[in-house]
Amino acid sequence: MNTSTQKISGSHSMKSKLYYQDSYIQTFTTRILKQEKDETGRNYLILDQTAFYPTGGGQPYDTGLIADRTVIDVEEVNGEIRHYVNAPLQENITEVNCTIDWDRRFDHMQQHAGQHILSAAFDHLFGYKTVGFHMGVDNLTIDLETEELTQEEAEKAEELANKMILENRPIEIRWVTEEELSQYDLRKETKVKDNIRLVIIPHFDYNGCGGTHPKATGEVSAVKILDWEKQRKNIRLQFACGRRVLKKLGEKQTVLQQLTKLLNAPEKDMQQAVIRMLENEKQLVKALEKSNERLLHFEATALAAEGQEVLAKAFENRTIQELQKLARMITAENENSLVIFVSTDGNRLQVVCARGKARTENMKKLIGEILPKINGRGGGNESFAQGGGEAILTSDQILDQILSVIQSSIIENQGKEI
Template sequence: MKDLLYYQDATISAFHANIIKTDRDENGNYIVLDNTAFYPTGGGQPHDTGWIQDIEIINVEKVEDEIRHYTSNNVSGISGEIFAKLNWTRRFDHMQQHTGQHILTAAFVELFDMATTSFHLGTELVTIDLNVNDVTDAQLADAEQRANEIILDNRPIETKWVTKDELANYNLRKDVKVDEDIRLVIIPDYDYNGCGGTHPMSTGQVGLLKILTTEKMKQQIRVHFVCGNRVLQQLAMRKNVLSDVARQLSAPEEQASEALRKFATAAKQTEKNLKDAQDALLQFEAKEFANENIAARTFENRSIQDLQKLARFITEQNDQAVALLVSTNDDKLQFVAARGKANTTSMKTVSTAALPIINGKGGGSDALVQGGGEKVIPAEALLEAMNAAL
């Protein structure tokens, strides 16, 4: 493995090699070279992409002892020596993020003895899972600061192939899971870790590290962060969002948070006022039915919540009454049946009669039921069936 080009020099972005095999498997057409700088998926790091001659390589996987370069092109006709080129922007991004993960993970261990249990390098964000139930904002800030100190120190990043017996000579952050082809990635006097990924020559090439957010994952804490060019991408995205919010609030960006807080408070009050006004209208509407022992009506586009409230207001104003309300909502029929406190009729008899007619579902109690189903009959016909069930 140590002879592979991406291990000899992680900065190789173009190379010559010979084709030793072309074939197809369940993942598609692939090319096998006598050596390669294309990194295959592994160790939490995504695969490289690029080109072999003018053929686009879209995936790279290690299958048994082969590194297969996958393409959607037909590869049966190519052979001999080729020229290959990596998508260097993608590769360098992966190197920045992967090295940043090493640095941040080591910072959590050094400062708080928090170990990383898993690592994921996504297309936009990077995550590590810490083996703790909680982490404070102050701890996150300290770990971020320590990681950026190591980055700004521009410490060399060394790689070394060792035997299993030689591992005792190194203060490893975690146990190595393999017995041979053991490769260490070393940031001197800071982090010693078994890793098969690609990394830059020094920590300074990571550029910058920024923790963005955290979330609880079962009994662990997931930390989302970005490094290098992704920090600039995240900053640009957040700047655009902040500018848009500030513009819509007619406030300076530095005052957008307070303006948004005031807007949200006003919106909640407006929503409450609107709800109170709607309830008042429903109570006024209920007065129309106050003298009816069976208040039966059909409506268009009334929500089930409005039907429930109207039925309640009707039966509060006349505790002997039964309210039977049906609404046509697009291609659905919905209904509510309710009784006043002085009425002993079970409303379940109404839903038992109504639901089979409209192939519907519903539920409730003896005092109030509701349901809905298909508009297979007019609303007036359903209302008649409900009335007949009393």
């Protein structure tokens, strides 16, 4: 890997893009052509020449320094490469020293070249075309034009990709015309028709690309497929290259070591230890559910023993499912009972209204008169209804209002019978 410093001047657009001349340039000196703000107020510089790669072709932008200003974004807009900086430079500065964040750049070079190699491997082995590519800070994905991908296919493509890396084949860059394209076995059709830039791994991959790449496949170091999933009619495959493989391995090893201590099991027995733990958890959950059910029966029996036909009670931090079970147990035991339960949980309030078979009050109508007072929603039928809302009123206030509605209904029905 070489480190390059350049001081070149050139008016032609391609010559001014130093990253196309040498992707290893880390420092360079150039003139500032203009300094402006975009429509959102962000400061940017236009340079006479640049080694900063702008976002494009699935590859993110470079960062670094222009003089002492931090480059936070690089975009090509209307043929101009805008270098967005964290603060404007002094107006009298015309020439600046620039430094590329090399760790970020070389990571992008490894990932982009690794993507070419892996995509070519899938193409050679199975005819699966790459129809999408995304390079993030942590994740790297390609979309393969197939609806299914087997473990065996993934392993074979990964094996071939790493074979190409170990062979340390050269990665060549060639500028060609549209007429010259017929000389090359391109993996996919190029999008541009002039200034066509081919990235070539001889006898393996020929592909139009505007990204930055190392000089040989060996610098990619390694390719590792991590996972894949179906995305519409394609397979989205996640993988890592170069330093990211070591980083992923380190992260996973740290997690494994922590789990080894927590589960008191060696790595090779980790899966069985987790399966046993999950089975034990399922059994404990079932046992806990049975215990809770028995407790609810005891609670329902105790409440019913109070002998009140109209049982109105306030609770705290009870789920609506528990209130529903309690109400059903009590009304099933006593067909003359009418149950009103209210529970508060922070800013929320839950209400359950239930009646036994011998009663005639309409629970759905009853709760429908109460829920609007707490901006609530709910539903049910004539014999059982529930709902929830904001704790605008206290539990006792809600109970008083419900009991008042019930009493009014009883008086009204008695008047009809007379």
